[in-house]
Amino acid sequence: MKELDRLDRKILRTLQKEGRLTNIELADRVSLSPTATAERVRRLTRDGFIIGYMAILSPEKLGRNLLVFIEVKLDRTTPDVFDAFASAVKRSDDVMECHMVAGGFDYLVKARVAGMEAYRQFLSEVILPLPGVRETHTYAVMEEVKTGSALPV
Template sequence: MRKGIDRLDRKILRALQDDGRLSNLQLAEHVSLSPTATAERLKRLTRDGYILGYQACLSPEKLDRGMLVYVEVKLDRTTPDVFESFAAAVRRSADVMECHMVAGGFDYLVKARVQGMETYRAFLSDVILSLPGVRETHTYPVMEEIKNTDKLPV
């Protein structure tokens, strides 16, 4: 068990992961605490960095971003300046949902959502291949999303 949070804190975190729009009163009822005690715990969990923020989950399909792709990226040089310029360029792209530097046979794994294959081709040439230091890419279009969650086990 992680130091600093107890069973009730975990119950609060699980409830908020299921429904981030719970009012303090609803949350208090859910965890069997007073609204004041619940609000204090929530403040502490936020202050201590357990809760990073709140957001709405949007439908990629309804917003014309139904195609999910993963792209392996190899850089031509693995130097600090290339890493920094690549990271800065990725942060500017609205199509990139996630980008992770990884250990192994390539340097970065990029997750992107686009409208379809034609849009992806433009994204690949205009965004990915134009990023600083890109030598090679491998793309994996997702055929079916089996599990997609941001929920952490608490």
């Protein structure tokens, strides 16, 4: 795999901010020819630096106003329980992210729901019945200070 140079990094930074740029617009922004830009983007994609593109949607417009983080402790930490939990959580559309973590609990779940009533239903119908769940702690977000997925390049 080739090392990233200054132009590769500029392309990645630009695409993280505006993934819908045409190749010509991107080439203009990074001061390269469209052909050279397209080849670099193909290489960056082939080498796994670019793994996809997506639209960022408005949670408010879609009625998903409440963002919650849920700490989940499992009753036992065995491979079969981890696998069953991971498989089950992947089926929930309300779960945006789920991470196995080291520390005082096993998983950190990020979910978006309509409001507190919807959260209570989500907790009782989705999270608590998940395989191996022993205990949860929930943190409701009062204000989103900084959000995003851009990586430093």
